[in-house]
Amino acid sequence: MPLVYGELRRMARHYMQREKPGNTLQATALVNEAFLRLVDVTGVHWQDRAHFFAISAQIMRRILVDAARARGSGKRGGGVARLDLNESIDALPELDSRLVDLDEALESLARFDVRKAKVVELRFFGGLSVKETAEVLKISPVSVKRDWRLARAWLMHELSR
Numbered sequence: 001m002p003l004v005y006g007e008l009r010r011m012a013r014h015y016m017q018r019e020k021p022g023n024t025l026q027a028t029a030l031v032n033e034a035f036l037r038l039v040d041v042t043g044v045h046w047q048d049r050a051h052f053f054a055i056s057a058q059i060m061r062r063i064l065v066d067a068a069r070a071r072g073s074g075k076r077g078g079g080v081a082r083l084d085l086n087e088s089i090d091a092l093p094e095l096d097s098r099l100v101d102l103d104e105a106l107e108s109l110a111r112f113d114v115r116k117a118k119v120v121e122l123r124f125f126g127g128l129s130v131k132e133t134a135e136v137l138k139i140s141p142v143s144v145k146r147d148w149r150l151a152r153a154w155l156m157h158e159l160s161r
Contacts, residue, residue, distance in 0.1 A: 004049075008034065008056055014127030015060055025067055034059045050136040054118075057126030061103070064125075068099040098159075105158040109151060116151040119144055 012027040012034070037059050046052055110117035115137065122128045122136055123144075130148070134141045 004052065004056075005031070007053060011053070011057060011060060011126055015064055015125065025064075030060055030063060033063050037063075050132075053126070053128075054122060054136050057122055057128075061121060061125040065099055065103045101159055102155070105155050108158060109154055112154075113151075115139070116147045116154070119147040120151045120155065123148060 008031045009027060012030040015030060016025070016027045034056055038056065041055070044055065106117055106120055109120070118137060119133055122133045123130075128136065130141045130144045134144045137144070
């Protein structure tokens with residue numbers, strides 16, 4: 001755990017920047033919850049460090065989406081800020097129920113193109129750079145950029161419906 005805690009904490013802080021101010025879930029709690037879920041993971045053949053962090057990003061995404069679903073038990077989309085997927089993705093508005101919408105659109109994208117969905121998950125939810133995403137997925141940075149651009153366009157179309 002000491003070898004990966006710093007990186008998991010960086011990922012959690014990246015996630016938490018997009019959450020509402022005053023959110024009861026803090027970065028440390030997110031890391032701890034993710035770690036507890038990672039400890040319970042069985043049957044995974046860890047390939048390398050990058051694989052571990054990809055799974056960690058996925059688990060953190062699940063935790064945040066579950067929390068958003070729990071908070072947003074009211075009508076969908078009521079008074080929630082619009083979600084823009086653009087190059088300045090770090091400056092996103094509060095997500096809440098839009099995070100749930102994004103998660104559902106991302107699951108739909110995964111049925112259509114798994115790799116593009118992974119690129120979004122690693123870049124948007126994991127906060128990985130183009131180079132880091134390329135290393136995790138074992139593809140070129142040019143492919144990551146192309147997948148990122150196409151996936152964003154596809155998700156924006158889905159979210160606008």
